[in-house]
Amino acid sequence: MPDDALIALKPEIAAKALIDAARFRAMSEEAKRDPDGFWRKEMRRIAWIKEPTKIKNT
Numbered sequence: 001m002p003d004d005a006l007i008a009l010k011p012e013i014a015a016k017a018l019i020d021a022a023r024f025r026a027m028s029e030e031a032k033r034d035p036d037g038f039w040r041k042e043m044r045r046i047a048w049i050k051e052p053t054k055i056k057n058t
Helices: 021-033 035-043
Strands: none
Touching: 021 035
């Protein structure tokens, strides 16, 4: 299955999703364009005991 394949969901499951397909695509493009910046921004969404000091796209 290709990385960009979308699987159809039941509407009641999709309604509970935190992001929709358009937001997923936008986030994927941002991660491809600027992986370090993307993960730095995502890192800020987590309450860390000790915040990471290095961002590395592996």
